[in-house]
Amino acid sequence: MKQPAADIVIDARGLEPPEPMVRTMEALDRLADQQKLLVLLPREPYPLYRALEVNGFSWQAERRSDGTVAVLIEHKKK
């Protein structure tokens, strides 16, 4: 599948917890209304989904053949 268009990309594969969460949350703080953030992770990030829900973001997750989970995040449409 083609890489989704994103304004900010975080490759968090190979980072030790809590670094992936910290970097993602810091990027979300800076994410403008029309921007998209792509996070690449080695597994399904269930706690991140909940954090996104709580903070008013929507997301699409895609599982790739190498096991990478790509999560494309943006602000919820009002």
Place this chain on the structure above:
Amino acid sequence: MQALLSFAQSPPLDAPFRFFLTAPLFAILAGMLMLWGGPDLFASRWTPAALALTHLISVGFMLQVMLGAMIQILPVFAGANLLRPRLVVPVVHATIALGALLLVAGFLSQQAPAFWLAVLLLGSGLALFIGAAGHALHHVPATNPTINGLKLALPGLSVTVGLGILLAVGLDGAFALPLLQLTSLHLVWGFVGWGVVLLAAVAFVVVPMFQLTPPYPAWFARCFAWLVLALLCCWTVTARWPGPSSLLAGAVVLSVAAFAVHTLQLQRCSKRARFDATQHCWRLAMLCTLAACAVWFTGVRGPSLTARQEWLCGVLALFGGFMSVMIGMLYKIVPFLVWLHLQNLGGVHFLAPNMNKVISAPQIRYQMQAHFLALALLLAAVVWPRWFAYPAGLAILIANLWLLRNLLAAVGFYRQQGQKIAAMLPATPATASR
């Protein structure tokens, strides 16, 4: 920073912590029991004191850590939430803690009422946990080996508990049960069907994640739990026929050894320049597991395992394998949870302190060394009980007092930082995570 947790869905901090803080208390009791029992405790694995010691570690220390970790892992790794955790968790914790104490009292006093009460408490507490975890996992598709392993560990625990109950009620000889055979089944299902399956399921995520290694081979992770459980079922069914039963038992032991070898190989590819305490604990655990497998194979070449070989296998697997892994994991899980909940308390206003500050690195290192020394002394006590039984008991006591001290330090850190955050936050209604 954004809020990290939804408190409606995530377990509160005290849910796993009450289990983690109780676990070392049982290991401290194990050390005290060894000091009380002395060299005689090692005469046979069937002495009341030896059975009490085994269960202080397996039902006391290990079960507390495993259930505490599972309560935390279910939502994080599988997106599965226990229903009404604030009700279920304290009940499970209280019943299994009290049940474990009564079970040990039963072994030491040989009083039937203690066994009956222990069975009632452990049976009901674990049934509640298995029901709650099973319900949480029921609708989660097994999209990865960890979710699959978590699901398959529950039948392993159920069989272990069922056999344990059968053994407890059959101890007075009223039902003419084949107690020796049932004991072997209980032990192997507990060690492998529950313990190793759960450990492997967790390892498939936490080894690459915390030790910065490549992932386990996909085929191995996908097949491991199914293979082990299938072999265990066949072994159980063929228990009456020595030939097939020995072959299947050998296959189970080889599967466990294969898991240890894969983990050691992955550790060699870690991106971290120097091993941390968790990695040292995992490496020792896997080496002990391999040693236990080797002792077992050496033993079965003779007519049966000697008493020393049985003791060596048990000590290597319980103290060297499971306990070492669990101590190593506690030093990752506990600081991470403290950090996560502090960060959530602070929200956008406050950056939580670095995870490495939750428990000081030297204290972790000293405790780990104390655990390694205790294990070495315990192995020596198996061979030379007169010389090493008391030093081993004392070392286990000290190592686990130290573990408790380190875990309490993490709780103290959380409270202290939580108060600081509360003082710094603007005057808005406080969000509590406990």
